[in-house]
Amino acid sequence: MFGKKPEEAKSVFGNTTQFRDGMGNTRGSSIDFGGTTQYRDASGNLTGSSSNLGGITQYRDAMGNQVGSSNNFGGVTQYRDASGNLTSSASSGSRPGNASNDGVKRRPWWPF
Incomplete structure (x- = not known):
């Protein structure tokens, strides 16, 4: 641990x-x-x-109901809302942040 x-x-x-x-x-x-x-x-x-x-x-x-999506290309993951708008992104090893990628906020759809 x-x-x-x-x-x-x-x-x-x-x-x-x-x-x-x-x-x-x-x-x-x-x-x-x-x-x-x-x-x-x-x-x-x-x-x-x-x-x-x-x-x-x-x-x-x-x-x-679809609440969001993500796709990964070249080590960068993009997160989108249900309408397809970019909400955040993260590069390998970092936690997704807001659209400016502050790397702190959790994904809005994370279940718990």
Whole structure:
């Protein structure tokens, strides 16, 4: 766990990843179904999903509505809202920020 903040701890069991806080409490989980990933809160409720189609990842809310997308080319990932407007970008190893890429803010669609 060196180099990771406690709130970013995770464990992987097959196709399921559990995210835990610093006390070891489950904050949420993700389950990969071969190209589609479902995100769930600590109670197991579906909070969203993502799917990758030809290099473009689409993010959907629990009702299946598209809330955003991302694509990667040349080590730069661009994040877009549901309308296709650029909202942020990140280069390899950095966390996405706002459209000016401050590298701090989390993705707006992150489920937990």
